[in-house]
Amino acid sequence: MLYYENPLRASWPEILARPVLDSRSFEMQVQQILEEVRAHGDDALFRFTAQFDRATLDRLTVTETEMAAAAGKLTDELKAAIEMAKSNINCFHVAQKQEIAVVETLPGVRCWRKSVAIERIGLYIPGGSAPLFSTILMLGVPAALAGCKEIILCTPPRPDGSVDPAILYTAGLVGIRNIFKVGGAQAIGALAFGTESIGRVDKIFGPGNAYVTLAKQLVSKEGIAIDLPAGPSELVILADASADARFVAADLLSQAEHGPDSQVILVSDSSELLSEVRNEVQVQLTVLSRKNIAEQALKNSRLILVQNLATGLELLNQYAPEHLILNCENAILLAEKVVNAGSVFIGNWSPESAGDYASGTNHTLPTYGYARAYSGVSLDSFVKKITFQELSKEGLQSLGPAIETMAAAEQLDAHKNAVSIRLAALREGVIS
Amino acid sequence: MLYYENPLRASWPEILARPVLDSRSFEMQVQQILEEVRAHGDDALFRFTAQFDRATLDRLTVTETEMAAAAGKLTDELKAAIEMAKSNINCFHVAQKQEIAVVETLPGVRCWRKSVAIERIGLYIPGGSAPLFSTILMLGVPAALAGCKEIILCTPPRPDGSVDPAILYTAGLVGIRNIFKVGGAQAIGALAFGTESIGRVDKIFGPGNAYVTLAKQLVSKEGIAIDLPAGPSELVILADASADARFVAADLLSQAEHGPDSQVILVSDSSELLSEVRNEVQVQLTVLSRKNIAEQALKNSRLILVQNLATGLELLNQYAPEHLILNCENAILLAEKVVNAGSVFIGNWSPESAGDYASGTNHTLPTYGYARAYSGVSLDSFVKKITFQELSKEGLQSLGPAIETMAAAEQLDAHKNAVSIRLAALREGVIS
Numbered sequence: 010m011l012y013y014e015n016p017l018r019a020s021w022p023e024i025l026a027r028p029v030l031d032s033r034s035f036e037m038q039v040q041q042i043l044e045e046v047r048a049h050g051d052d053a054l055f056r057f058t059a060q061f062d063r064a065t066l067d068r069l070t071v072t073e074t075e076m077a078a079a080a081g082k083l084t085d086e087l088k089a090a091i092e093m094a095k096s097n098i099n100c101f102h103v104a105q106k107q108e109i110a111v112v113e114t115l116p117g118v119r120c121w122r123k124s125v126a127i128e129r130i131g132l133y134i135p136g137g138s139a140p141l142f143s144t145i146l147m148l149g150v151p152a153a154l155a156g157c158k159e160i161i162l163c164t165p166p167r168p169d170g171s172v173d174p175a176i177l178y179t180a181g182l183v184g185i186r187n188i189f190k191v192g193g194a195q196a197i198g199a200l201a202f203g204t205e206s207i208g209r210v211d212k213i214f215g216p217g218n219a220y221v222t223l224a225k226q227l228v229s230k231e232g233i234a235i236d237l238p239a240g241p242s243e244l245v246i247l248a249d250a251s252a253d254a255r256f257v258a259a260d261l262l263s264q265a266e267h268g269p270d271s272q273v274i275l276v277s278d279s280s281e282l283l284s285e286v287r288n289e290v291q292v293q294l295t296v297l298s299r300k301n302i303a304e305q306a307l308k309n310s311r312l313i314l315v316q317n318l319a320t321g322l323e324l325l326n327q328y329a330p331e332h333l334i335l336n337c338e339n340a341i342l343l344a345e346k347v348v349n350a351g352s353v354f355i356g357n358w359s360p361e362s363a364g365d366y367a368s369g370t371n372h373t374l375p376t377y378g379y380a381r382a383y384s385g386v387s388l389d390s391f392v393k394k395i396t397f398q399e400l401s402k403e404g405l406q407s408l409g410p411a412i413e414t415m416a417a418a419e420q421l422d423a424h425k426n427a428v429s430i431r432l433a434a435l436r437e438g439v440i441s
Numbered sequence: 442m443l444y445y446e447n448p449l450r451a452s453w454p455e456i457l458a459r460p461v462l463d464s465r466s467f468e469m470q471v472q473q474i475l476e477e478v479r480a481h482g483d484d485a486l487f488r489f490t491a492q493f494d495r496a497t498l499d500r501l502t503v504t505e506t507e508m509a510a511a512a513g514k515l516t517d518e519l520k521a522a523i524e525m526a527k528s529n530i531n532c533f534h535v536a537q538k539q540e541i542a543v544v545e546t547l548p549g550v551r552c553w554r555k556s557v558a559i560e561r562i563g564l565y566i567p568g569g570s571a572p573l574f575s576t577i578l579m580l581g582v583p584a585a586l587a588g589c590k591e592i593i594l595c596t597p598p599r600p601d602g603s604v605d606p607a608i609l610y611t612a613g614l615v616g617i618r619n620i621f622k623v624g625g626a627q628a629i630g631a632l633a634f635g636t637e638s639i640g641r642v643d644k645i646f647g648p649g650n651a652y653v654t655l656a657k658q659l660v661s662k663e664g665i666a667i668d669l670p671a672g673p674s675e676l677v678i679l680a681d682a683s684a685d686a687r688f689v690a691a692d693l694l695s696q697a698e699h700g701p702d703s704q705v706i707l708v709s710d711s712s713e714l715l716s717e718v719r720n721e722v723q724v725q726l727t728v729l730s731r732k733n734i735a736e737q738a739l740k741n742s743r744l745i746l747v748q749n750l751a752t753g754l755e756l757l758n759q760y761a762p763e764h765l766i767l768n769c770e771n772a773i774l775l776a777e778k779v780v781n782a783g784s785v786f787i788g789n790w791s792p793e794s795a796g797d798y799a800s801g802t803n804h805t806l807p808t809y810g811y812a813r814a815y816s817g818v819s820l821d822s823f824v825k826k827i828t829f830q831e832l833s834k835e836g837l838q839s840l841g842p843a844i845e846t847m848a849a850a851e852q853l854d855a856h857k858n859a860v861s862i863r864l865a866a867l868r869e870g871v872i873s
Binding site for chain 1: 788836846851
């Protein structure tokens with residue numbers, strides 16, 4: 010872990026620099042996979058699945074029988090945990106529903122916005138070593154709340170052609186019926202272009218490796234929306250002397266185990282805490298199953314001593330972390346000063362894991378500094394807000410002259426004329 | 442205008458196809474401009490401004506003197522019109538403010554979302570033949586409402602080095618003080634990377650020609666957010682026999698005059714209306730100042746006869762227009778069935794021009810079919826919504842076991858441990 014003591018402001022950009030993401034070396038390969046899927050549909054999917062997932066499939070669809078069998082393979086404890094998480098996520102996201110509010114900007118000029126579900130969405134859920142069924146809750150629950158008509162889930166099969174039962178069970182629980190055994194860039198291609206089995210969607214959600222991420226980026230240039238641009242997962246902790254070093258160390262490690270490129274930064278005004286945490290990390294690390302991954306991530310992690318918490322806040326706002334834990338005495342007050350972050354965890358009893366799984370907030374969040382301008386996934390991500398306006402004759406009579414004047418000044422005669430011709434008709438009284 | 446009579450559903454995709462946008466021919470040039478700006482800052486901006494705008498500048502900044510002089514160059518009528526538009530836009534967008542609502546998903550698990558302004562934004566306003574000061578209102582008013590700290594406006598100078606006074610006046614009116622005389626891809630580069638004079642921003646808004654659009658797309662790959670992917674402007678009108686053909690023709694022309702690539706589609710269940718509109722378009726076209734542009738756009742426009750309005754609605758939802766006028770007897774009922782559109786204009790007295798300028802809704806809208814998944818610009822575009830969560834000891838005790846179970850099932854031990862270590866401390870009672 011790299012240690013910085015009261016670094017000069019001028020050095021912050023360098024200290025806070027993220028690794029450069031360079032996908033150029035495999036862009037050609039990903040583009041080729043996409044083109045193959047576009048040209049050959051299901052055939053290409055079967056082929057790539059055999060090649061990359063070492064699974065030979067007869068069909069891409071998960072059957073009703075497979076779905077029905079999934080529940081029996083999960084412990085009751087796990088099913089109850091998933092139920093609790095689902096309920097909390099539902100509770101938090103249902104509160105994001107917005108009523109239609111008609112605004113009468115002038116008498117007879119009525120304007121409103123209406124949230125309308127995106128009709129067809131695709132969810133990508135990575136398989137492999139860790140089946141991320143929690144992400145199905147994070148995407149499937151708001152999609153169902155929004156009322157998306159068609160929800161398609163793609164996930165890579167295991168070599169024996171099966172899908173992890175936790176994935177199938179969770180998908181069933183949130184009402185997803187269209188599940189396909191296809192992963193990688195080829196799954197993104199299928200969702201973007203459609204194949205014989207898989208319908209084309211309007212927006213693609215979900216995490217994935219560098220190939221999946223790049224594929225999402227490439228299809229987004231062709232008009233398919235995506236949830237968020239993606240980078241490695243990140244955590245910043247701002248902690249003072251009141252924090253428990255064991256908890257802080259555990260939180261840092263929970264982020265570090267995500268991947269060797271995870272970003273982990275601890276900022277504190279207490280050098281004692283920093284050194285305690287450094288020791289505690291080593292202690293806790295030894296027993297982790299993903300120790301090797303966490304160790305690599307820790308090599309690039311940073312411990313930063315700052316003169317006071319206000320400076321710490323400035324520094325973290327400049328970094329714009331995906332996850333931010335405020336483990337300080339006045340955490341709730343500090344939270345008000347957070348400007349750039351995806352999700353914020355307040356106090357000693359709010360580990361990042363809570364939001365990753367079950368507190369109710371969404372865990373699909375902006376990484377790589379995107380928190381400066383992007384929000385995490387929410388109910389909003391599954392709808393578009395269409396604006397409506399209805400003018401009465403009186404409304405147009407009040408507003409019309411201003412429109413004519415502005416259109417004329419912008420030298421758009423036909424824009425002006427669309428109003429003038431109506432005002433003339435009203436003046437002539439030939440229109441009822 | 443191309444005429445289609447009750448086209449078969451299978452032919453819809455072809456009839457509704459948009460022109461392919463291919464920017465590959467000038468991608469290299471735009472990329473070079475961006476790299477020059479990144480490497481040489483202001484120097485490059487002066488150079489490109491001399492080259493492309495034929496303006497030799499001493500300074501990029503618009504001075505206080507220039508700002509102060511602008512008002513005197515506008516008629517009182519235009520100033521009043523801009524004021525009215527500003528007031529309506531403000532009225533509609535202020536209603537989009539959201540209060541923070543804390544959701545207690547479980548006792549002791551408090552979660553909320555907070556809208557926080559994007560700190561630094563850039564607005565691009567095209568100059569040239571038509572100074573689009575209306576776009577300054579559409580972007581500047583919600584930016585001010587959101588509380589963006591730094592708002593930078595770039596607009597190309599005229600050959601004499603001046604900027605259209607309507608642009609300066611409107612910018613001043615919405616409180617924008619940082620205005621720079623730079624246009625094209627070089628302006629986008631300046632906003633994305635920063636130069637000696639122009640600060641780097643987090644998000645770039647605003648319309649532009651194909652170079653500007655491509656530059657926005659290219660910098661968005663480097664982590665700068667942009668408002669919307671852009672394509673040519675579009676209008677669909679669904680009209681029945683009750684519509685006034687003169688109004689419909691005027692509305693079609695108001696879209697057609699935008700540019701030769703504008704998309705204009707009229708859908709109706711009345712062949713009489715379609716033929717009347719076709720004639721009326723020719724009549725009105727003759728007197729337009731932008732007649733040549735409109736004529737070119739009309740060549741690709743479509744008149745589509747459908748058996749009934751329900752079919753018309755299906756067809757337009759499939760197209761997903763930027764602007765949609767419903768000029769039918771039951772327009773308000775039909776509006777409820779609109780699934781894909783940017784902004785909808787209801788009835789005989791709601792021309793698109795109303796929304797373009799002054800009704801209060803935003804005119805920065807999704808084109809090119811993006812309306813299937815994207816919303817137009819709104820207050821939301823100028824904020825990110827940060828989620829917060831605060832667990833009490835009791836909250837963690839209720840939620841903790843579910844998190845542990847799920848983390849274990851996803852094979853993320855360290856995620857589990859961040860909870861376990863806290864629950865153990867609580868059990869041992871060593872923590873106050």
